[in-house]
Amino acid sequence: MARDSAHREIALLRARAQGLFPADAAAPAAVVGSLLALQAQDLAAAKWAIGVRSPGSTLAGLDAAIDAGEIVRSWPMRGTLHFVPGEDLGWMQQCTTARLLAQARPTHEAQGLTSAVHERARELAVEALSGGQSLTRAAFQDMLERNGISTAGNRGYHLIWFLAQTGTLCWGPTAGNAQALVLLDEWVRNPRRLEPDEAFAEFLLRYLRGHGPATLQDFVWWSKLTVAEAKRGLQVARPLLVERVIGDTSYWMPAELDIADADAAADIAAARRRFAASAWLLPAFDEYFLGYRDRQASADLEHQERIVPGKNGVFRPIVVVAGRVVGTWRRRVAGGSGAGRGVQIDIEPFGPVGAAQVAALRRAGNRYAHFLGVRAGELDVRGQVRQ
Template identity: 50%
Template structure:
């Protein structure tokens, strides 16, 4: 498989190609299908995570994504890497069981620095269960106020860590969106019909779902994305192997869902795509050299401080970044390409900005970009 073929098939797996199988266009079902395909969509930037689903399901709007979240079809929590993601609701429990032990052990030093003893953590859990049982919900601010009223200090990031710990250990998750914020609910009440997967079966499902939504990708890509140990990643790949096909790209083994017809040549859905920051097309791989050069990669992650800028994608390659600014019922979009615009790219960019405005339900305005660096 050539590098160009790899890009084409990643577009297909990521639901960014024309005619991608299993993609439902538009509506709540589209948002759910896109999440199901990727398994986990990074969601520390909440608006960006919603656009990640909209970009993969033409016709889906921000309101549709919010409805999927408000009805518990998609859940926002910390299923892996200690980072917020959107996941299909019925998959969250087994993902937590795979990731929680290592992450909680890794957090013990930080807990000690914050003075969060096991007694305090379990007292917070008891308060959460008592306050939320029976379908009740609390905003973040109200939950932290409850903890403070019972003598639990939430300052100096203790509040964030307490919510993270209770979500990571399966007590809490984010529920409905109320205004611009989500409220906290009890996970077992919000997702009562969770899938039960254990051990090697869960590892195999993790691997299969990763390569379904991200392939062609390598074992190292999967291990980096999931943050499983390399041993567990290998077990997962071995369990899923019967459903995957192996390709060599520049001498490195890559895996792709076997049922795809690799005799076809997928194409990007439109000439230009605007993808959000923290998007899986960039973040979902340890090795990103197939889609961006090292100098340009630094422009996506300036300062390497954990911030991933929104992406401009042309024929599978990342060719720039973009930014937005909301104002009085409109959204102003400015693209900054790494090289000079072509006429085709300009026309594609205008269509993308219109699509983004439709997704948000506001007037889109394309701001003329500054000249690209030579």
Template identity: 75%
Template structure:
């Protein structure tokens, strides 16, 4: 029971740090700034990760923030696409790029991607994109091909990754359901400049503020910095952090939360909360130890085969209670609506089902659609059945 109580407290405090509970009216840009980075290789999922933390936001509004450069999508860490505040991308990459390039070196060399090829591709990119121009992925790869650079067998992706990882490119304005490539120096004209030690402290501090309570091991997993770098970051950020013991484990929280304990009213509201969160959401993904949000026996359902592909999650009372998917109903001409299917891990209560339906309605509003069918296991709820 004490372990369950500790998990509930950790989940509540993490949901608050992540802007999920209580959800405030933060705009998309500040949402990303508060978390520092949200995993974003799935662009549609990442836009909803922002929307879920920005009540009243729509997909169009999040795309507008992307188009304005308030949110930038690139490879700041783990070799994985993330949303980050544009001004923070440069100092993050200066901490992580050298190790990632070393890890990728043999793969790239086997594909014939050498320093002269990278430099030729960089010069082509600068010439084509200078002056605020942009190109989609296929168009950029076609440009490389016309200039004698082979992009087959995934070489095009690796070239884009290298040029972004080394600070030439990033993803810029939206184009349909994708984004176009731009020059980073033009898209982010005023990056923050941090010294190495300051950047280590900033990395850890921003992670804890947007994800805490969390352990140093959680941060090392999330950032892929070394343990030594994480410890040095902790030394730098220590005056702005507090160590807090929950259950039998010590966690780090922002200093302003030291001693703050959720009251009975907050706990009741949290127990009644429900969210539909996207694939790869930080609420589950952002920690090495994920027991506070989901029972270990359910982790295989969230990440089938432990293959790194995280499913969209249904959360009730701070616990992941199932996965979900969306369906489009009807035709564009007749007016489309959204269908949502929940695959619960165990039987849900009527209150949980009702809460998840409300979460589905919120997601439908984000997509500027009506919610049609809503399925929870064997329970099927139509348009007129929600009470």
């Protein structure tokens, strides 16, 4: 299979796994469950990452799902905030926490965050939040300060991170444009319990269900498990997986996502034609691009630094047409409040954009406006538009 053809095949399969094509109007909680984890340090971006995979959903509806505890935001892996199903957070941290704490120890020691400070902060958190209470980040840090624990500099963030990473806290109900902190064992009532090898296998299988086809190296990068742990997971999950050689690389995916043996070749061809006409406005840090070590299936190498300028770890919102990242975008919401508010989409394409692509992107902008609950404004595509 030629390189470009291989990338198109991978992109189609990944879009199907990620719930982008065809989008099936899954509820927000089901979207998160199918992907297992969506990077979420940028809360507004992470909400749209769910919304774009849940056609017809709204920001208000998603906030309601968060407030109901159907979706939980915490630090399950990579030391980075993610949205995850609440029931899965505990076993994910079982796989990742020890290594992350070891990595954080020098920073905590330099800030005077000793074991005694950590445990005193835990006692105070449990006392303040027990019985279904919640506190914003600012209020939580004020509570620590009143009880003699300094949150100066980054100490407040690191204390919250430690308490969440070790299973005491998570982010709970919405509080304006942020979330409030709650006790994890009160917010998540029925956590799953898995044995180590079972957890490694579940980690790999769920990643592949939401991101496949992908390589074992992609999974190791995404999860930050060790290669040995990933291989242990593969050994357990292997009966549920198929190996596909695409180009000259072996990829893994759950058997139910494989279309190679589908009965109707015409249906596959039709899906590929529809995929060629697809267009999405995906948020910053979206899993479609971020979720892999090798991202050439979705973006040319020469464009990747425009998506992550300076390779600084900050991923920009991306414009995707026919499975390929063809530019970046930003939004401008104006018009005050109520029905007069509108969102304008400014697109910076990597090259000339066809009129049909602009029309498809305008429809994508309309979907985004519906999600926000505002009027769809102008779509501004910088550069030349092909006729």
